[in-house]
Amino acid sequence: xxxxxxxxxxxxxxxxxxxxxxxxxxxxxxxxxxxxxTLAYVGIIVRLSLTVDEAYMGQEVxxxxxxxxxxxxxxxxxxAYATGERPRWxxxxxxx
Numbered sequence: 001x002x003x004x005x006x007x008x009x010x011x012x013x014x015x016x017x018x019x020x021x022x023x024x025x026x027x028x029x030x031x032x033x034x035x036x037x038t039l040a041y042v043g044i045i046v047r048l049s050l051t052v053d054e055a056y057m058g059q060e061v062x063x064x065x066x067x068x069x070x071x072x073x074x075x076x077x078x079x080a081y082a083t084g085e086r087p088r089w090x091x092x093x094x095x096x
C-alpha cells in the first residue's frame with residue numbers, strides 16, 4: 001500500500017505542490033516546495049506558541065497568538081488551493 005501511495009504522489013506531471021489526501025478532505029505535500037511551505041507554517045506556529053505563558057492571558061493572547069494563527073492558516077489553505085489538486089472527499093486510493 002505504501003508503494004502505491006508513493007506512486008500516487010510521484011505521478012505529478014503538473015508539478016502540483018500539494019496532492020489530495022487519500023482519506024478525508026485536504027492535501028498532503030507532494031514536492032519540496034509543498035514541504036517547505038508546510039514546515040515553515042509549523043515552525044512559525046511553534047515559535048508563536050513559545051511566546052505564550054500562563055501570565056499572558058486575555059487580549060494579549062488573542063492579539064499576539066490567535067489572530068496570527070488564523071491568518072497563517074488561511075494563508076496555508078490559499079497556497080494549498082492555488083498550487084494543489086482541487087479538494088474533495090476521498091476514501092482510499094483514487095480510482096482514476
